[in-house]
Every structure is written in C-alpha cells, then in structure tokens.
Amino acid sequence: MPERTTTTKAGRPRSERARSAVLHAADDLLVEIGYADLTMKAIAERAGVGRQTVYRWWATKAEVLFEATTYDAAKELASEPSGDARADVVAYLERVEVFLACSDAGAAYKALVAAAQQDAAVADLMRASDPLIDSAHAIVDALGQDTVQVPARQAVSLLVGPEVLDAFTDVGERAGAGERADAFLRAVRSPAQDPTETLRSGEQPP
Amino acid sequence: MPERTTTTKAGRPRSERARSAVLHAADDLLVEIGYADLTMKAIAERAGVGRQTVYRWWATKAEVLFEATTYDAAKELASEPSGDARADVVAYLERVEVFLACSDAGAAYKALVAAAQQDAAVADLMRASDPLIDSAHAIVDALGQDTVQVPARQAVSLLVGPEVLDAFTDVGERAGAGERADAFLRAVRSPAQDPTETLRSGEQPP
Amino acid sequence: MPERTTTTKAGRPRSERARSAVLHAADDLLVEIGYADLTMKAIAERAGVGRQTVYRWWATKAEVLFEATTYDAAKELASEPSGDARADVVAYLERVEVFLACSDAGAAYKALVAAAQQDAAVADLMRASDPLIDSAHAIVDALGQDTVQVPARQAVSLLVGPEVLDAFTDVGERAGAGERADAFLRAVRSPAQDPTETLRSGEQPP
Amino acid sequence: MPERTTTTKAGRPRSERARSAVLHAADDLLVEIGYADLTMKAIAERAGVGRQTVYRWWATKAEVLFEATTYDAAKELASEPSGDARADVVAYLERVEVFLACSDAGAAYKALVAAAQQDAAVADLMRASDPLIDSAHAIVDALGQDTVQVPARQAVSLLVGPEVLDAFTDVGERAGAGERADAFLRAVRSPAQDPTETLRSGEQPP
DNA sequence: TTTTAATCGAGACGGTACGTCGAGTCTTGAC
DNA sequence: GTCAAGACTCGACGTACCGTCTCGATTAAAA
Known part of the structure; x- marks a missing residue:
C-alpha cells in the first residue's frame, strides 16, 4: 500500500545544486549585464540548468533576483x-x-x-x-x-x-x-x- | 545657382500630424496597458503611423513617453x-x-x-x-x-x-x-x- | 550515471507535423501567389507554425521549396x-x-x-x-x-x-x-x- | 490657343546626366553586390539622384538593368x-x-x-x-x-x-x-x- | 519678361518582410 | 516527480526597402 505517513513527497527531490546555481547565476549576470538585459534564458544557461527548472520554482526574473x-x-x-x-x-x-x-x-x-x-x-x-x-x-x-x-x-x-x-x-x-x-x-x-x-x-x- | 538663402532644409518636412499622433498614442496606451506592456509596435499602430517613423524620431518607448x-x-x-x-x-x-x-x-x-x-x-x-x-x-x-x-x-x-x-x-x-x-x-x-x-x-x- | 547507451538525442524530438505542414504550405503558396511574392512569414502562418520553427530547419524559402x-x-x-x-x-x-x-x-x-x-x-x-x-x-x-x-x-x-x-x-x-x-x-x-x-x-x- | 505644334513638351526636360548616372550605377552595383541585393534605393544613392527620379522612368530594378x-x-x-x-x-x-x-x-x-x-x-x-x-x-x-x-x-x-x-x-x-x-x-x-x-x-x- | 509646368535633389511618409530573440510551454529519456 | 535538453507557438525587436508624397530649387518653352 502506497501510503504516505510523513509529508515527504514522492519522486525525485528538488536539487539544491540547481537552486543555488540559479541564484548565483542571477547574481552574477545582474552585475555583468544589468537588470534590463537579464533574461530567464540566460540565467538557466549560465546555471547549467534546464529552462523549465527555473520556471518551476520562480515565476519571473524579479523573483529569482529577490x-x-x-x-x-x-x-x-x-x-x-x-x-x-x-x-x-x-x-x-x-x-x-x-x-x-x-x-x-x-x-x-x-x-x-x-x-x-x-x-x-x-x-x-x-x-x-x-x-x-x-x-x-x-x-x-x-x-x-x-x-x-x-x-x-x-x-x-x-x-x-x-x-x-x-x-x-x-x-x-x-x-x-x-x-x-x-x-x-x-x-x-x-x-x-x-x-x-x-x-x-x-x-x-x- | 544653387544658393541657400535661408536655413530651410531639403526634403519633405516632418509631419506634425504624425508627431502628435505618436505622443497621444503613447499617452493613451500607457494608461490602458501600463508601461511594461507598452511596445513601440503598439504605439505606431495606434498612431496610424509606420514603425520607422517612430524610430526616426525617438530611440525608445521611454523617450516617446518622456x-x-x-x-x-x-x-x-x-x-x-x-x-x-x-x-x-x-x-x-x-x-x-x-x-x-x-x-x-x-x-x-x-x-x-x-x-x-x-x-x-x-x-x-x-x-x-x-x-x-x-x-x-x-x-x-x-x-x-x-x-x-x-x-x-x-x-x-x-x-x-x-x-x-x-x-x-x-x-x-x-x-x-x-x-x-x-x-x-x-x-x-x-x-x-x-x-x-x-x-x-x-x-x-x- | 548519465550514460548514453543509444544515439538517442536529448530534448524534445522534431515535430513531424510541423515539418510536413511547412512543406505543404510552401507548395500551396507557390501555386497561389508565385515564388516572388512567397515569404517565410506567409509560409509559417499558413502552416500554423512559429516563424522560428521554419528558420530552425531551413535557411531560406528556396530551401523549403527545394x-x-x-x-x-x-x-x-x-x-x-x-x-x-x-x-x-x-x-x-x-x-x-x-x-x-x-x-x-x-x-x-x-x-x-x-x-x-x-x-x-x-x-x-x-x-x-x-x-x-x-x-x-x-x-x-x-x-x-x-x-x-x-x-x-x-x-x-x-x-x-x-x-x-x-x-x-x-x-x-x-x-x-x-x-x-x-x-x-x-x-x-x-x-x-x-x-x-x-x-x-x-x-x-x- | 494652347496648340501644340511640335511634340516638344513644356517644363524642364529630362536630365541626360541623371539618366546615364542611374544606368551606370545599376551596372556597377550589379557587379559589386549582385542582382539579389541590388535595390532601387541603392541605385538612386549611388547615382546621386532622387529616388523618385528613378521611379519616374523605370518601374523596377529589372527595367533599369535591362x-x-x-x-x-x-x-x-x-x-x-x-x-x-x-x-x-x-x-x-x-x-x-x-x-x-x-x-x-x-x-x-x-x-x-x-x-x-x-x-x-x-x-x-x-x-x-x-x-x-x-x-x-x-x-x-x-x-x-x-x-x-x-x-x-x-x-x-x-x-x-x-x-x-x-x-x-x-x-x-x-x-x-x-x-x-x-x-x-x-x-x-x-x-x-x-x-x-x-x-x-x-x-x-x- | 513673366508665367507655367515638368524635372531635379532630398528626405519623411505608411507599409511590410526580414531574421533574431526571449517568453513561457511541452515532450523526450535519464535519474 | 525532478532533471537537462531542446523543440514548440507566439510576438516584439530594430532594420531595410518598398513605392508614394511633399518640399524648395531648376530649367526651358509658352504666353
């Protein structure tokens, strides 16, 4: 029986590596190219992360930066x-x-x-x-x-x-x-x- | 003799109609859709003006709005x-x-x-x-x-x-x-x- | 381990639907409007496909037609x-x-x-x-x-x-x-x- | 009585200088950049001639070249x-x-x-x-x-x-x-x- | 001499396609 | 269920050329 006794979620857990890579990428890119030219695409690529992974956890570049x-x-x-x-x-x-x-x-x-x-x-x-x-x-x-x-x-x-x-x-x-x-x-x-x-x-x- | 007595410029003069149409369009659209969603394309279309005509006189939407x-x-x-x-x-x-x-x-x-x-x-x-x-x-x-x-x-x-x-x-x-x-x-x-x-x-x- | 056993490529596979839609659109438009008036934009729109999708696989209208x-x-x-x-x-x-x-x-x-x-x-x-x-x-x-x-x-x-x-x-x-x-x-x-x-x-x- | 005895037309006569400048410009540009990249605009500019002057006498770049x-x-x-x-x-x-x-x-x-x-x-x-x-x-x-x-x-x-x-x-x-x-x-x-x-x-x- | 009219140069006009980019979504196989 | 990868639809970007238009300035025949 696939009961869930704790609040642990099924499936692969969120990657902490991906999370911090995104945040650092956003930080670095902000300094390098400024907010206006900052894009979700660039953040994902710099972080070495799939684009969907960024969107899964943050809705906009502002949220990432925040x-x-x-x-x-x-x-x-x-x-x-x-x-x-x-x-x-x-x-x-x-x-x-x-x-x-x-x-x-x-x-x-x-x-x-x-x-x-x-x-x-x-x-x-x-x-x-x-x-x-x-x-x-x-x-x-x-x-x-x-x-x-x-x-x-x-x-x-x-x-x-x-x-x-x-x-x-x-x-x-x-x-x-x-x-x-x-x-x-x-x-x-x-x-x-x-x-x-x-x-x-x-x-x-x- | 191709003398230039006055400072009149050659070529078709700038259209005042186009100028004010663009400024009013920018004004209206800002109120309707906000700055973030405002685009040069939309300004030109609302103004009934070619896109190039906007770019000829203003470099960015911020300049138009200014x-x-x-x-x-x-x-x-x-x-x-x-x-x-x-x-x-x-x-x-x-x-x-x-x-x-x-x-x-x-x-x-x-x-x-x-x-x-x-x-x-x-x-x-x-x-x-x-x-x-x-x-x-x-x-x-x-x-x-x-x-x-x-x-x-x-x-x-x-x-x-x-x-x-x-x-x-x-x-x-x-x-x-x-x-x-x-x-x-x-x-x-x-x-x-x-x-x-x-x-x-x-x-x-x- | 990120092993690659087969030559399967990563990422979403190319859409056969999009491919054939573009080719048929090009074919139809050629007959309807002729080569000179044929545009990549029109091909994409007729095919119900993003413009980038056409450019991703073909460089020019000639290549599509070919x-x-x-x-x-x-x-x-x-x-x-x-x-x-x-x-x-x-x-x-x-x-x-x-x-x-x-x-x-x-x-x-x-x-x-x-x-x-x-x-x-x-x-x-x-x-x-x-x-x-x-x-x-x-x-x-x-x-x-x-x-x-x-x-x-x-x-x-x-x-x-x-x-x-x-x-x-x-x-x-x-x-x-x-x-x-x-x-x-x-x-x-x-x-x-x-x-x-x-x-x-x-x-x-x- | 505004009779026209000869076929001479009133007004400024066509400029032979402009005509030959356009033809030579078209010739030169064809060699330099090829037919596909050749434009009426470029012909007029190279010839030092108003754009309308080209259109007045030739309908397309092909006619000029011909x-x-x-x-x-x-x-x-x-x-x-x-x-x-x-x-x-x-x-x-x-x-x-x-x-x-x-x-x-x-x-x-x-x-x-x-x-x-x-x-x-x-x-x-x-x-x-x-x-x-x-x-x-x-x-x-x-x-x-x-x-x-x-x-x-x-x-x-x-x-x-x-x-x-x-x-x-x-x-x-x-x-x-x-x-x-x-x-x-x-x-x-x-x-x-x-x-x-x-x-x-x-x-x-x- | 004056008028008239077509030409000239220049360049702004409303359009439209260009090829690129980013948006956000979707679909793979692997983990 | 999350991950990297990458193709998808969509639409704005800024540029270029289209062919037309409107200027002032020429230019020569007609009045």
Missing part, C-alpha cells in the same frame, strides 16, 4: 546600535549611501524597486520584505520615542526617502551623512511636544 | 506662490501626492524613473529635465533663504524624497501633507544658524 | 525504359515539356533554377540534386553507348538544353517532341566513331 | 560572318560561353532571365528583345537553309539551349565549342533530305 539578493541586502544594512542616537543615524545613512551607490545588492535592490512599479507580483514581494525599509524601521525603533516623535512609518520615509530620491535621480552634489542625519533628527522632533513650534513654523527661535 | 508627458507633468506640479511659506509647502505636497498616486502623468513619471535605472539614455533625459525635481526646486527657491537654511538640492531631497519613497513602496498609512510640510520645515532649518545646535545635534534641548 | 518539390519533380520525370531508343526519348521529352510548362513542381523547379542564380546556397543544393538533370542522365545512360556517342554530360545538355531554353524564354512556336528527339539523336552520334558519318550525320547505317 | 546592359550584351554577342559555316558557329559559341560565364553583361543577362520567371513585365521586355536569342537568330539566318534544315527558332534552341543549361546549372565538365558546334550542325541537318530517314517529320517538299 531571493538571490534580499539576504545580502539585509546583511549590508544591518546595524549594531550604540547608545548615541546621532552616531547611529550617521553610521546607518553612510551604509545606505554605499548600498545604493556602489553595492551589487544595492543595484539589485534598485532594479527590484523599479520592477515593482510595473509588476504587481514583485510589488507584493517587496511590500512583504523590503530590506531597506525594514532596516530603517529597525533604526527608528532603536532610537526610541524620545528622539522620534512622529509615527514610525513617517520617520522611515524621512530617514531614507531623501537617500532613495538621490539614488534614483543620480544628483551631482549630495549631502553628507552628517547633514542628512541632522536634518532627519530635526524633522522627527514633533511640534506637538514643543508649544512654541506650532503656530509660527519657519521662524527662527529667539 | 516627450509625451513631461509637459503635462510640469503643468500639474506648477505652483502659484502665496506669501505664506507653510501654506505653499502644504499645497505643493498635496499636488505631489495626487500626481504620484492618481495622475496619468504621474504614472508615466514613475515609469520613467524606473526606466532610468536600466537605461542610461533615459537617465540623461531625466537629469536634464525632471518635472518633479524641477518643481520642487521652484518651491524651495520661492521659500527663500530665511526658511530654507540648507543647500537647495538638499532641501529638494527633503521635500519630495519621502513622497517618492512612499509612492515607490506603496506604503499603507501615509502621513498627511500638513505633517510632511511641518517635518520638512523643521528639517531645513540649519543648525549652523543656532550656535547651540552645532555640536550636539540629536540631543533634546533642556 | 525539399517540398524535389521528390515530386523526380517522380514526374521518372521513366520506364522500353527497348526502343527513339520512343523512350520522345516519351521523356513529352514529360519534360509538360513538367516545365504546366506542372506545379515544374514551376517550383524553374523558380529554384532562377533562385540559384542569385544565391550560392541554393546553387549548391541544385548541383547536388537536380531532378531534371538527374532524370536526363538516367535516360542517356539507358540509351547506351551505341546511341549516345558523346560524353554523357554533353548529351544531357543536348537533350534538355533546348527544352529549358524554350521554357525560360517562353517562345511561341515550339518544336514537337518528335522533332526534338530526332535532332537529339542526330546530335549525339559522334563523327569520330564512324568516318563515313562525317558528312551525313543523322543517318542510320544500313 | 536598359543598362542590353546594348552591351548585344555588342558582345555580335558576329562578323566569314564564309565557313563551322568556323562561324565555333566562334559564336565561344563568344556565348565567355558571355555567360565571365562577362558582366552576361551576369546581368542571367539575372534578367531569372527575374523574368517571376515578373511578367520583365518577361515581356525580354521577349521583345533578348540579346542572346537575337544573336543566335542572326547566326542561324546567316548559315542559310542548306546548313540549317530545321525551322529557325528550333535551330536557335539547339544552338544556345545547351549553353544556357550549362550556364544555369554550372556543370563541371563542359564540352568545348568545337564539339558543341559539331553536335549542332548534325542536329540541324533535317532527316527529310535523306529518304532513308526514319519518319519524315517536318519535311521539305523536294
């Missing part, structure tokens, strides 16, 4: 909090700038954000697990409510929004991490906490 | 400065949110920013004339150096960076234009103006 | 030798005339000969296997060296050369198969073999 | 009759072989014959004036009815048919002009002259 790079991206953006709020923010923003401007994982990340604009499936993946947003959330949470007096998601936007914009519009003159950190820290100080701020925004305090 | 939508985008984002700084910023940010979230021109804009990540030619176009960045510059300049005490380009990033990030990562809970405006106005107040801020930014004032 | 019609052409020109030399030649020439003037395979043949003038690849195909030349060779060989006293290839030219010329220059008044056969038989009787022949070639020795 | 090469072809094939029948035939066949195998005009001629298979307009041109057929007719007529005892058109086919076949099927071993001439002379000697001949097809009354 799985290939998200872990690396998260690692590059992870932070070890010291006690000093400003120093932590400065260190984080420096990491973000390197990530977006130079890193291979950053290139993949930008490509995935771009792809998410066109493809809802990719957008879902990124919404579920976005290494940049997630790392920014971790920083904001670590700063605590004394430093961050606006809602956390809003603070995340203030923290990395300018970085992302500059990365996507490759501006010439960029602000340093220190200046950005200072601007961020001023922005997240809620006016509601300080009654003199409320009415006359834009003024200089005496 | 010419088709930049003017509209700039118009949607244009501002009429009142005297009130905060009110101007709020009004501008509301326009930006509508632009990025709902407008057809905004959809085209996001697609172009995404395309610029893959294609250097598109990146060059956008660097030369980016309707969102340009309109933000206009706002920052109008605010004046009393309100904006950081370099203009940096202020632009602070102004629209969070908006762009939210638009590209379609976050659920978004801050209102008022909150964003206040955060921006706090952020652009330079620490250098206030000697107590300079060294120990990130601290809470007593 | 494979599609050579067999039919050879069949139309095949002969069943009787003992009578003149009767065999007359019967053969009648078949040739019908083939060149009326037959679909003959139309394809003429098109291929014309194409071979422009395209060396087609010329190679035809040199390797030309149904008209081959059938003429068969006749000449069957006649034997008593009847044909000139080199075989020369006799072939004498046998079908006039037919081909008339077919290619669509002359009005054509000679009958009997007259052509007689002229051929006179022409292939070499003077060198029989010193008495020199002046009165075409006669039968008593 | 006008460009027919005169040269006729000149290459023209013969100066001596008294000796066999010598004249040998000399003519040698000229034909050179023409078909080596000459530029011969290459054009073969291309035109090939084109006539696909295009009825070209076929009409060639039927009206075919330099090879015409020259062969001249030879046959010059030989006289003592030598040529079959209908003239039939003799023409016997004279150049084998040459054309060999040229179109680029055979390896070719007969010499002498052998061909002898075979031709045997072939055109009518059986009717000799009462012992087989059936008396196509006979002349005594």
Whole structure:
C-alpha cells in the first residue's frame, strides 16, 4: 500500500545544486549585464540548468533576483546600535549611501524597486520584505520615542526617502551623512511636544 | 545657382500630424496597458503611423513617453506662490501626492524613473529635465533663504524624497501633507544658524 | 550515471507535423501567389507554425521549396525504359515539356533554377540534386553507348538544353517532341566513331 | 490657343546626366553586390539622384538593368560572318560561353532571365528583345537553309539551349565549342533530305 | 519678361518582410 | 516527480526597402 505517513513527497527531490546555481547565476549576470538585459534564458544557461527548472520554482526574473539578493541586502544594512542616537543615524545613512551607490545588492535592490512599479507580483514581494525599509524601521525603533516623535512609518520615509530620491535621480552634489542625519533628527522632533513650534513654523527661535 | 538663402532644409518636412499622433498614442496606451506592456509596435499602430517613423524620431518607448508627458507633468506640479511659506509647502505636497498616486502623468513619471535605472539614455533625459525635481526646486527657491537654511538640492531631497519613497513602496498609512510640510520645515532649518545646535545635534534641548 | 547507451538525442524530438505542414504550405503558396511574392512569414502562418520553427530547419524559402518539390519533380520525370531508343526519348521529352510548362513542381523547379542564380546556397543544393538533370542522365545512360556517342554530360545538355531554353524564354512556336528527339539523336552520334558519318550525320547505317 | 505644334513638351526636360548616372550605377552595383541585393534605393544613392527620379522612368530594378546592359550584351554577342559555316558557329559559341560565364553583361543577362520567371513585365521586355536569342537568330539566318534544315527558332534552341543549361546549372565538365558546334550542325541537318530517314517529320517538299 | 509646368535633389511618409530573440510551454529519456 | 535538453507557438525587436508624397530649387518653352 502506497501510503504516505510523513509529508515527504514522492519522486525525485528538488536539487539544491540547481537552486543555488540559479541564484548565483542571477547574481552574477545582474552585475555583468544589468537588470534590463537579464533574461530567464540566460540565467538557466549560465546555471547549467534546464529552462523549465527555473520556471518551476520562480515565476519571473524579479523573483529569482529577490531571493538571490534580499539576504545580502539585509546583511549590508544591518546595524549594531550604540547608545548615541546621532552616531547611529550617521553610521546607518553612510551604509545606505554605499548600498545604493556602489553595492551589487544595492543595484539589485534598485532594479527590484523599479520592477515593482510595473509588476504587481514583485510589488507584493517587496511590500512583504523590503530590506531597506525594514532596516530603517529597525533604526527608528532603536532610537526610541524620545528622539522620534512622529509615527514610525513617517520617520522611515524621512530617514531614507531623501537617500532613495538621490539614488534614483543620480544628483551631482549630495549631502553628507552628517547633514542628512541632522536634518532627519530635526524633522522627527514633533511640534506637538514643543508649544512654541506650532503656530509660527519657519521662524527662527529667539 | 544653387544658393541657400535661408536655413530651410531639403526634403519633405516632418509631419506634425504624425508627431502628435505618436505622443497621444503613447499617452493613451500607457494608461490602458501600463508601461511594461507598452511596445513601440503598439504605439505606431495606434498612431496610424509606420514603425520607422517612430524610430526616426525617438530611440525608445521611454523617450516617446518622456516627450509625451513631461509637459503635462510640469503643468500639474506648477505652483502659484502665496506669501505664506507653510501654506505653499502644504499645497505643493498635496499636488505631489495626487500626481504620484492618481495622475496619468504621474504614472508615466514613475515609469520613467524606473526606466532610468536600466537605461542610461533615459537617465540623461531625466537629469536634464525632471518635472518633479524641477518643481520642487521652484518651491524651495520661492521659500527663500530665511526658511530654507540648507543647500537647495538638499532641501529638494527633503521635500519630495519621502513622497517618492512612499509612492515607490506603496506604503499603507501615509502621513498627511500638513505633517510632511511641518517635518520638512523643521528639517531645513540649519543648525549652523543656532550656535547651540552645532555640536550636539540629536540631543533634546533642556 | 548519465550514460548514453543509444544515439538517442536529448530534448524534445522534431515535430513531424510541423515539418510536413511547412512543406505543404510552401507548395500551396507557390501555386497561389508565385515564388516572388512567397515569404517565410506567409509560409509559417499558413502552416500554423512559429516563424522560428521554419528558420530552425531551413535557411531560406528556396530551401523549403527545394525539399517540398524535389521528390515530386523526380517522380514526374521518372521513366520506364522500353527497348526502343527513339520512343523512350520522345516519351521523356513529352514529360519534360509538360513538367516545365504546366506542372506545379515544374514551376517550383524553374523558380529554384532562377533562385540559384542569385544565391550560392541554393546553387549548391541544385548541383547536388537536380531532378531534371538527374532524370536526363538516367535516360542517356539507358540509351547506351551505341546511341549516345558523346560524353554523357554533353548529351544531357543536348537533350534538355533546348527544352529549358524554350521554357525560360517562353517562345511561341515550339518544336514537337518528335522533332526534338530526332535532332537529339542526330546530335549525339559522334563523327569520330564512324568516318563515313562525317558528312551525313543523322543517318542510320544500313 | 494652347496648340501644340511640335511634340516638344513644356517644363524642364529630362536630365541626360541623371539618366546615364542611374544606368551606370545599376551596372556597377550589379557587379559589386549582385542582382539579389541590388535595390532601387541603392541605385538612386549611388547615382546621386532622387529616388523618385528613378521611379519616374523605370518601374523596377529589372527595367533599369535591362536598359543598362542590353546594348552591351548585344555588342558582345555580335558576329562578323566569314564564309565557313563551322568556323562561324565555333566562334559564336565561344563568344556565348565567355558571355555567360565571365562577362558582366552576361551576369546581368542571367539575372534578367531569372527575374523574368517571376515578373511578367520583365518577361515581356525580354521577349521583345533578348540579346542572346537575337544573336543566335542572326547566326542561324546567316548559315542559310542548306546548313540549317530545321525551322529557325528550333535551330536557335539547339544552338544556345545547351549553353544556357550549362550556364544555369554550372556543370563541371563542359564540352568545348568545337564539339558543341559539331553536335549542332548534325542536329540541324533535317532527316527529310535523306529518304532513308526514319519518319519524315517536318519535311521539305523536294 | 513673366508665367507655367515638368524635372531635379532630398528626405519623411505608411507599409511590410526580414531574421533574431526571449517568453513561457511541452515532450523526450535519464535519474 | 525532478532533471537537462531542446523543440514548440507566439510576438516584439530594430532594420531595410518598398513605392508614394511633399518640399524648395531648376530649367526651358509658352504666353
């Protein structure tokens, strides 16, 4: 009797060799030829894998890349909090700038954000697990409510929004991490906490 | 004598009819089927124009779309400065949110920013004339150096960076234009103006 | 162990359905629209086959047509030798005339000969296997060296050369198969073999 | 009264410079790139002439080529009759072989014959004036009815048919002009002259 | 002299086939 | 049931040439 007592599936098991070959091939090809010219066909050939094997496990090149790079991206953006709020923010923003401007994982990340604009499936993946947003959330949470007096998601936007914009519009003159950190820290100080701020925004305090 | 008195060019002149038909076709198709599924072939057919005629004047679908939508985008984002700084910023940010979230021109804009990540030619176009960045510059300049005490380009990033990030990562809970405006106005107040801020930014004032 | 016991090839085998659909489509279209207007695109569409599938196996429309019609052409020109030399030649020439003037395979043949003038690849195909030349060779060989006293290839030219010329220059008044056969038989009787022949070639020795 | 006394037409007269430039360009390009790759566009550009100017006077590339090469072809094939029948035939066949195998005009001629298979307009041109057929007719007529005892058109086919076949099927071993001439002379000697001949097809009354 | 009209060059126009490429699917035999 | 291999249908790619059209500029006969 062909009963199945465990959840083990019949047939040949998935090849771990094929899986990692595909992910590494995607990674390498992204660096070599860029996202636009990357194709499923090329990934399969580089990986020495049948085309159907790629399609069996991933629906699009974006999904392959997502799985290939998200872990690396998260690692590059992870932070070890010291006690000093400003120093932590400065260190984080420096990491973000390197990530977006130079890193291979950053290139993949930008490509995935771009792809998410066109493809809802990719957008879902990124919404579920976005290494940049997630790392920014971790920083904001670590700063605590004394430093961050606006809602956390809003603070995340203030923290990395300018970085992302500059990365996507490759501006010439960029602000340093220190200046950005200072601007961020001023922005997240809620006016509601300080009654003199409320009415006359834009003024200089005496 | 084959003299050329004026700068008139030889040959049949470019058809204005064909030009505008292509631009309108690109516009319409973007709304109907989205950027990813948009093809040069479809643009030409919709416009009732030969394929070569499209390629003669534009190298890629991104270039067509750029010419088709930049003017509209700039118009949607244009501002009429009142005297009130905060009110101007709020009004501008509301326009930006509508632009990025709902407008057809905004959809085209996001697609172009995404395309610029893959294609250097598109990146060059956008660097030369980016309707969102340009309109933000206009706002920052109008605010004046009393309100904006950081370099203009940096202020632009602070102004629209969070908006762009939210638009590209379609976050659920978004801050209102008022909150964003206040955060921006706090952020652009330079620490250098206030000697107590300079060294120990990130601290809470007593 | 990835042993290869037989010469079985990996991958999906070639579709016989696609192959014969292409050949029949080429055949039909040639009759309907002629060789000049025949396109690879039309062949593929008529065959209900992807364009790439045609290009995978044939480089040009001429190659498709060659494979599609050579067999039919050879069949139309095949002969069943009787003992009578003149009767065999007359019967053969009648078949040739019908083939060149009326037959679909003959139309394809003429098109291929014309194409071979422009395209060396087609010329190679035809040199390797030309149904008209081959059938003429068969006749000449069957006649034997008593009847044909000139080199075989020369006799072939004498046998079908006039037919081909008339077919290619669509002359009005054509000679009958009997007259052509007689002229051929006179022409292939070499003077060198029989010193008495020199002046009165075409006669039968008593 | 706008009467037209002469056949002179109003307006700018046809440019002889343009006409000959087109014909020479077609000639040159045929030699350089071959008939298949020859295009109206290339002819016009090489001639330094507007495209419309070519189309105004010739409908197809075949017509251009016909006008460009027919005169040269006729000149290459023209013969100066001596008294000796066999010598004249040998000399003519040698000229034909050179023409078909080596000459530029011969290459054009073969291309035109090939084109006539696909295009009825070209076929009409060639039927009206075919330099090879015409020259062969001249030879046959010059030989006289003592030598040529079959209908003239039939003799023409016997004279150049084998040459054309060999040229179109680029055979390896070719007969010499002498052998061909002898075979031709045997072939055109009518059986009717000799009462012992087989059936008396196509006979002349005594 | 002025007008008229056909030609010239140039080059953009709407079409359409080219041959290639990638998409995603399907069909083998081997594991 | 997964694997490598590779053929399948489909359709967009960007290019080339088709034959037509619209320009301004010539050119010579007609008015």
